[in-house]
Amino acid sequence: MRRAMRCVSVWAALLLGLAAAALTPPARADGPAPVPPPAPRAPVPAIGRAWPVGVRPPVLRGWEPPATMYGAGHRGVDLAAPPGAAVRAVAAGRVSFAGRVAGRGVVSLELTGTDLRTTYEPVSPSVKKGDEVGAGEVVGVVEPTGSHCGRAGCVHWGLLSGDTYLDPLSLLPPWLLNRGPSRLLPVLGVQLPA
Structure with missing residues (x-):
């Protein structure tokens, strides 16, 4: 009886193994199956009404999204700001x-009416968890240490939707970005005024 039970157990294990193998997709010769790209997300609404620091601070390093979740990249922008400058x-x-x-x-900060969250560092906070703040309201000052930009200082400004990092500059409307005046190129064959 024990021998018959053992044979049934072996056959059951074999059948379960075959069933599992039939349900498992075949291994690829060129490595693991690629991860499908995330679903496209709606554009970020340009709801910003103020720069985090200064009036139009230089962007020392822009947003460089990583290729993978844990890959190298720059998950925000670095804005020039001296230590002690107000962060808004x-x-x-x-x-x-x-x-x-x-x-x-x-x-x-969790932005009102959106699923977006902004982050600012290194900042000595003047607010606490739960405080409601308005656009342009001071939330702290740039710390004198902790910046990866050196002595000149900077603020790392980030933007997230859930766990996904986005370009924080996309929060600012074009009139606030004011990337400079348009440049007109000369038209060939037209004489320039004296």
Whole structure:
């Protein structure tokens, strides 16, 4: 009886293994199957009404999204800002975090009426979790240490939707970005005025 039970158990295990193999997709010769790209998301609404620092600060390093979730890249923009400069909320929202992360001051705001969240670092916060802030309201000052931009200082400004990083500059409307005047090129064959 034991021998018959053992044979049934072996056959059952064999059949379960065959069934599992039939349900498993075949291995690819060139490596693992590619991960499908994320579904396209709607454009970020240009709801910003103020720069985080200054009037039109130089962008020291732009947004460079990583190729993979854990890949190298720059998940925000670095804006030139000296230590002690006021850091302002880009748009109205609620403070979801104000404290220290890895030795740096960080302020995070959930923007009103959206699924977006902005982050600012290194910032010594003047707000606390739960505070409601308006566009342009000061949320802290640039810390003198902790910046990866050196002594001149900068603020790293990030934008997230859930766990997905987005370009924070997309929050600002064109009139606020004011990327400079248009340049007209000379028209060939037309004489220039004296």
